Amino acid sequence: MDFNDNEEQARFRSEVKDWLAANAGPKREGLMAGNQENRYQQAVDWYHKRYDAGYSCLTWPKEYGGQGLTQLHQVIWNQEVSNYGEPDEYFVIGIGNCGPALMAYASEEMKKELLPRMARADDIWCQLFSEPGAGSDVAGLSTKATKDGDGWKLNGQKIWTSGAQYSRYGVILTRTDPTVSKYRGLTMFMIDLQQAGVEVKPIKQIDGGAHFNEVFFNDAVVPDSYRLGGVNEGWGAALTVLMNERLANASAAPDGFEDFFNWAKSAELDGKPASEDPIVRDKLATWYSQHAGVKATTFRMITAVSKGGVPGAEGSLGKLVGASMNQDIANFVIDQLDSAGQLTDDESTPYGGHFQSAVLMAAGIRLAGGTDEIMRNIIAEQVLGLPQEPRADKGVPFNEIPSGNTA
Numbered sequence: 001m002d003f004n005d006n007e008e009q010a011r012f013r014s015e016v017k018d019w020l021a022a023n024a025g026p027k028r029e030g031l032m033a034g035n036q037e038n039r040y041q042q043a044v045d046w047y048h049k050r051y052d053a054g055y056s057c058l059t060w061p062k063e064y065g066g067q068g069l070t071q072l073h074q075v076i077w078n079q080e081v082s083n084y085g086e087p088d089e090y091f092v093i094g095i096g097n098c099g100p101a102l103m104a105y106a107s108e109e110m111k112k113e114l115l116p117r118m119a120r121a122d123d124i125w126c127q128l129f130s131e132p133g134a135g136s137d138v139a140g141l142s143t144k145a146t147k148d149g150d151g152w153k154l155n156g157q158k159i160w161t162s163g164a165q166y167s168r169y170g171v172i173l174t175r176t177d178p179t180v181s182k183y184r185g186l187t188m189f190m191i192d193l194q195q196a197g198v199e200v201k202p203i204k205q206i207d208g209g210a211h212f213n214e215v216f217f218n219d220a221v222v223p224d225s226y227r228l229g230g231v232n233e234g235w236g237a238a239l240t241v242l243m244n245e246r247l248a249n250a251s252a253a254p255d256g257f258e259d260f261f262n263w264a265k266s267a268e269l270d271g272k273p274a275s276e277d278p279i280v281r282d283k284l285a286t287w288y289s290q291h292a293g294v295k296a297t298t299f300r301m302i303t304a305v306s307k308g309g310v311p312g313a314e315g316s317l318g319k320l321v322g323a324s325m326n327q328d329i330a331n332f333v334i335d336q337l338d339s340a341g342q343l344t345d346d347e348s349t350p351y352g353g354h355f356q357s358a359v360l361m362a363a364g365i366r367l368a369g370g371t372d373e374i375m376r377n378i379i380a381e382q383v384l385g386l387p388q389e390p391r392a393d394k395g396v397p398f399n400e401i402p403s404g405n406t407a
């Protein structure tokens, strides 16, 4: 692809630059737990402002709250906004993963009602897929949806649901027929999380925050109009969500390089600039080349999507390399900070506690959206053309798989 802006893209970039300079706040380091509530309100206010100025969900059709622009406009926005410090992590899953599923499967009426509210962060959405017994193998899930009059009743438990405590709605994958093979008996729904029969319990993390939750369903009612796709055709709908998750992950997951580069430019080691240290210079070269490779691979995926393709295995490559590098960088800088690396207060720690946060979150980033091993499986099968891993449960009815599930 051509990395230079054409005339229209250059015009858009300059418009975005001006708007951000007037409206966005500067980068602020540190994300330790004490700031979570303020950050959430700041994020909502920022999204209202963005939406009202026409800068939210750029690629969505206008009638659903977007701007009808191209993926390349979105890339330009992402590049420019990354120079500022406005938070958007609460909306990445809703807008990146749930929005496209609604676009593909919800009724026209629902799309017009719900998508603009999602785009403005009036409603936050979460993705209810993983369960205690089903993570990498999400098709092995057991949360049941049973037909009940005109609607459905849901019973079961989800876990690791990012942002459920802030969410009004979720997209949920359920089992509607346990007598067929695991991929065949699934159905996907939207669900209102603020109803009787739904309980959200935040999970406390090692950094003191609570990014994700357990969510329990006890006879929670879902109208049939909230069904996304056909009954027992939920796996196809789930793949839409997972494919978009790949794209969102590839564009949004941190690889840590910019922070490392800034640290190397400003820090001192043994009374000399860190950038003169041979080990730091070696790391800079290694991580820069990985960073550049991930970036180019992401652009390749975005180019394919902008030409009507679907996000492919490139996203897995970027996730695998970027998430590991992010963890290596955080560990390396914490080592260089010596005993100051143990401080965890935003005010007194070097770099506002950024690397302390990064070190505590990095392991989770390697798991979220697919673990390293799952990324390797995807690359092995879809890029290298290696044989599929053996699947002992292939074609076996879900309720006959000896897994301990009782569905």
Ligand SMILES: Cc1cc2nc3c(=O)[nH]c(=O)nc-3n(C[C@H](O)[C@H](O)[C@H](O)COP(=O)(O)OP(=O)(O)OC[C@H]3O[C@@H](n4cnc5c(N)ncnc54)[C@H](O)[C@@H]3O)c2cc1C
Pocket (backbone or CB within 6 Å): 093, 126, 127, 128, 129, 130, 131, 132, 134, 135, 136, 137, 159, 160, 161, 162, 163, 211, 212, 364, 365, 367, 368, 369, 370, 371, 372, 373, 374, 377, 389
């Ligand atoms: C920060 C964070 C946010 C998350 N947010 C959400 C969310 O919003 N919604 C949601 O639904 N889920 C979410 N998750 C859950 C996430 O999708 C799962 O953690 C992930 O898919 C792994 O599933 P698991 O934790 O059950 O591990 P398991 O699947 O039990 O895996 C355990 C280990 O076995 C390995 N393994 C499993 N299968 C294979 C295989 N076939 N080949 C080789 N190795 C294998 C894994 O790599 C891992 O090392 C989040 C997780 C994290 C960490």
